[in-house]
Amino acid sequence: MAEKKLGLQTVKLKNPPSIISTSSIVGPKESEGPLREYFDIKLEDDLFGEKSWEKAESKMVREAVRNAIEKAKLKPQDIDYYFGGDLLNQIISSSFAARELQIPFFGLYGACSTMTESLSLGAMNIDGGYSDYVVAATSSHFCSAERQFRFPLEHGNQRPPTSQWTVTGSGAAVLAKKGNGPYITYVTTGRVMDFGIKDANNMGAAMAPAAADTILRHFKDTGFDAKDYDLIITGDLGKVGRDLTVDLVFKNGYDISSNFTDCGVEIFDLENQDVHAGGSGCGCSAVVFCGYLYNQLLNKNLKKVLLISTGALLSPTSTMQGESIPGIAHGVTIERMG
């Protein structure tokens, strides 16, 4: 078996990369949510001075990446690779940001799992001896996502209780060969799982089987269980998917109920912010990690976290052609050491 491989889907990094800085940008609604104090830049306007939501989203990515690099006291030319992607067709938010940044670019598409996909590949890239610094980043925007995946906002359609609110935000993290942590120590890569959900307004249920599969796989591969973590947190399952995941994991012999939550549940006040089942989008786990969780790790309020961003792999075309919505979830262990 490969030197760093553990079990079926996990690797243990030999020289765990340090996350030396992060940056987060959020929209107006996220700026009013319970985690507001942890975000670096809070937009007063969804358009961010641009003429379209898509251009605004790309600007968020560019500024999040630039800001993270600055906070690390580096320049874009110091960064060896940029791993990034987003929800928009042909990942234009990330590609156009990469055009401005001029960092060698690996474009990714993992739907809302992209934050941990980029952290996984970035961490393996450094640990593999290919780079000193990489940046991992992703984004989503409520208005560009609704227009693309569901209905234009002008349509004013009703949203069912299972629907989630796409987070307007971008998060970026700079990973380095050396640093004081927190460190990425394990990477568990997901398979595409499909339980036959066809409702594009019930993403949490579509993604829960993938989240549960990756959590269970991580436990089996590493020998860890819930008590080895201060927190296990998924990307954007919302309330419905979070509860399903706890049940699915429990049915397979592990109880995560006491230290498990979901970024989509944490980012909004579900009662008062009218977001139905919670937040979603690549930006959801990106800003919750780059804002709140990173802060808690730095301040030692959290010592070991399993972050599992979760993606629903649909397109409007696949939905129109009667396909169900498969999901994927990638997990990374992020921990202080010592």
Place this chain on the structure above:
Amino acid sequence: MAEKKLGLQTVKLKNPPSIISTSSIVGPKESEGPLREYFDIKLEDDLFGEKSWEKAESKMVREAVRNAIEKAKLKPQDIDYYFGGDLLNQIISSSFAARELQIPFFGLYGACSTMTESLSLGAMNIDGGYSDYVVAATSSHFCSAERQFRFPLEHGNQRPPTSQWTVTGSGAAVLAKKGNGPYITYVTTGRVMDFGIKDANNMGAAMAPAAADTILRHFKDTGFDAKDYDLIITGDLGKVGRDLTVDLVFKNGYDISSNFTDCGVEIFDLENQDVHAGGSGCGCSAVVFCGYLYNQLLNKNLKKVLLISTGALLSPTSTMQGESIPGIAHGVTIERMG
């Protein structure tokens, strides 16, 4: 500097992975082209027994990956990671193939640069000690791509002379820690380059600056030049982009004119197959590499090849919003040794 890094954008692999098998599937038009004898599966019908072109494309990916794995005398569960992506919105061809294959999946979007993006990440993954076997795969389909990026075929619009013909095809390669080669020895990762081209029917010109940039960067980082290679071959620049690339590279001090060509020029008979400037699409460099080039490397007709798949980073939305079309190009050195 990182252990395996060379210059600004290149890494030299320490234990070069071996490409132990490949597979290629092509559509009817490609089956009539000059490289027809090198493809494994030739479809008589663009729909491949499915109800939509999108489903047909996903089936091509699945079968190409399965076939490559079988030719390597392996099973899907022996493969540690699947690196793949395609042109369709939210890479549904690859995601739905990954659902069937159940291999841990890293979804990529590099537009038509995806074949070398997946080979780059796959090779670094093995050399980094994370896996014994990975599969790298991509696809495109003329009918699904025209519908998505330009006009539905039913519209019957005219195509200008600079336009290219998206290849219907999928290619997959199995990389292994051990094997008899050919080996992936160097990886040069591209930056996003933009020369302000706005014509979605002139992709060759949009991608040429990125191709030239990556070729020049590869030469500077490694100290190689054209004479160190039997063949330098880009992904899908077509006739227009190929000539521009030769000029751009020449203006920067290197003459590649004697051993340079483009997969999009080679796959079709440009005179007799009515494809205007040549072939394009992720599938273009995928099937030319997995079919023709791999065969030539095995038979020692070629000993050292620089393959540079080239991607145009546009979406219909970015075009409608007045954006120009940036390009990206990723290079890998593939060679016999001894």
